[in-house]
Amino acid sequence: MSFPRAWINEIGQYEGQDVELRGWLDNRRSSGKLHFLQVRDGTGVIQCVMFKGDVSEALFQEADHLPQESAIKVRGSVRADARSPLGFELSVKDLEVVSRAEPDFPIGRKEHGVAFLMEKRHLWLRSSRQRVVMAVRHTIIKAIRDYFDGHGFRLTDAPIFTPAACEGTSTLFEVPYFEMGKAYLTQSGQLYGEAAAMAYGKVYTFGPTFRAEKSKTRRHLTEFWMVEPEVAFMDLDEDMDLAEDFLCFIAQRVLENHAKELASILERDVSKLETVKKPFPRITYDEAVKVLQAAGNPIKWGDDFGGDEETILCSQYDRPVMVHRYPADLKAFYFKHDPTNPKLALGVDVLAPEGYGEIIGGGQREESFDTLVARIEAHQLPREAFEWYLDLRRWGSVPHSGFGLGVERTVAWMCGLHHVRETIPFPRMMERLTP
Incomplete structure (x- = not known):
C-alpha cells in the first residue's frame, strides 16, 4: 500500500483520504477487537484505531505487543471525531514497524522526580x-x-x-x-x-x-x-x-x-x-x-x-x-x-x-x-x-x-x-x- 505522507498537525487537510503517518508509539490500549494506538510524530499526537477485521491476524497481534516508543508507519483513513482533541483520528489499514523499542521505557505514566527526569532529558x-x-x-x-x-x-x-x-x-x-x-x-x-x-x-x-x-x-x-x-x-x-x-x-x-x-x-x-x-x-x-x-x-x-x-x-x-x-x-x-x-x-x-x-x-x-x-x-x-x-x-x-x-x-x-x-x-x- 502506498499512501501520501501526512503530518499530524496538518491532518485536518486529509479528511476522508488515505494517508501514511510516520512516528512513534506514544501509548496504546486494547478493547477486544480494537487497538487504540496513540501515535506521535513531533507535531502532535493522534489516535489510530485498529479494528481486528481490517488487518491480518498477525498484524493485529503484533500491534497488541508493541512497546512504547517503537518507531512505526501507520497507514489508514482520516476521519472526523468530535471526541478527539485534534478533531480527527485514523482508521488503520496497515502498520509497519520501523524499529521495535526495548521494553520498559524509562519514563512511564507514573510521577517521576525532577532529578530523574533531568538525567533522562x-x-x-x-x-x-x-x-x-x-x-x-x-x-x-x-x-x-x-x-x-x-x-x-x-x-x-x-x-x-x-x-x-x-x-x-x-x-x-x-x-x-x-x-x-x-x-x-x-x-x-x-x-x-x-x-x-x-x-x-x-x-x-x-x-x-x-x-x-x-x-x-x-x-x-x-x-x-x-x-x-x-x-x-x-x-x-x-x-x-x-x-x-x-x-x-x-x-x-x-x-x-x-x-x-x-x-x-x-x-x-x-x-x-x-x-x-x-x-x-x-x-x-x-x-x-x-x-x-x-x-x-x-x-x-x-x-x-x-x-x-x-x-x-x-x-x-x-x-x-x-x-x-x-x-x-x-x-x-x-x-x-x-x-x-x-x-x-x-x-x-x-x-x-x-x-x-x-x-x-x-x-x-x-x-x-x-x-x-x-x-x-x-x-x-x-x-x-x-x-x-x-x-x-x-x-x-x-x-x-x-x-x-x-x-x-x-x-x-x-x-x-x-x-x-x-x-x-x-x-x-x-x-x-x-x-
Whole structure:
C-alpha cells in the first residue's frame, strides 16, 4: 500500500483520504477487537484505531505487543471525531514497524522526580508537556526575529569568544586561547551591538550567552539565549517604548499560536497573558523602594532587587512593570548617568508578573569618551581590552540605547513554568553538564 505522507498537525487537510503517518508509539490500549494506538510524530499526537477485521491476524497481534516508543508507519483513513482533541483520528489499514523499542521505557505514566527526569532529558523531550514548551520556545524565537526584521533592524552576530568582561568579571567562563593567553565566553553581545549600531543605525544580536554565576535559583542557567537590540540616537524613554511594544508583540504571537495547548496541556491560565498590553506601568527605583518598604520588606536605598523584591513589585500589577533609574553603583560601567542626578543610571528592568521577575534589562549608554575612560578605570577593567570600544566614542559618538531579553525566562513566564530548566532542550546549570 502506498499512501501520501501526512503530518499530524496538518491532518485536518486529509479528511476522508488515505494517508501514511510516520512516528512513534506514544501509548496504546486494547478493547477486544480494537487497538487504540496513540501515535506521535513531533507535531502532535493522534489516535489510530485498529479494528481486528481490517488487518491480518498477525498484524493485529503484533500491534497488541508493541512497546512504547517503537518507531512505526501507520497507514489508514482520516476521519472526523468530535471526541478527539485534534478533531480527527485514523482508521488503520496497515502498520509497519520501523524499529521495535526495548521494553520498559524509562519514563512511564507514573510521577517521576525532577532529578530523574533531568538525567533522562533526552527522552523527556518526547513528552506532550515538553513538546508544548519547545513549541512555545520556537514561536517566541520566531516572534523575536519577525519583530526586529519587520522594524528595520539588522541582525549582527556577536562573537562568543571575548577578550574581557562586559559585566561582572566574577561571572566569566575562562578558556585558553592559543598563544594569546586567556579568552572568555561572552556574557552579552551588547558591546558589539553598539559598534554595529554606529554602522547601521538599529541592529540586534541574538545568540547564546554564558554566566559563571554560582546560583541555583529557579531563574538561572549558566548557558542561555539572549536577544539584544541597540539603536543609535535613542534615549531611555524611547528604549522603554521599544521594550514595551516588543513584549506585547511576543505575548500576542504566543496566544495566537498556543492558547489552547497552553491551557489544556500545561494548565496555564492564559488570561494572565491576555493582559500583556500597553501601557506598562513605569516606576522609578525610588518609588519601587517605597512600595517594598510599605509591604514590610527590609530593603534600603542602594540595595539591589532580588527575587523576593521583584515578586512583591510585580504583585501590584496585572502586566509587566518597568523599573527605571537604579542607583548607578548597581549598574555596569557603560550606563549613562542621569544628568539631573548623577547617582542614578539611565537604566530599566522590565519585571514580568506572577513572580517571574526580570526578563529585560537595558538602558542608555554613556557616549562621552572621557567619562567612559574614567568608568573603566573606576571599575578596574583592563583599558587595552576596551580600546576598540572607546573608538566608538572617538569617531561619531551619539546617544544610544538598547536592552537584552532572556529567551528562557520569557518562555518560563509564557508557559507558567516554575523553573527555567524546562525552557531549553538541554539545560546547563551549576550541577548539570549532561546529557
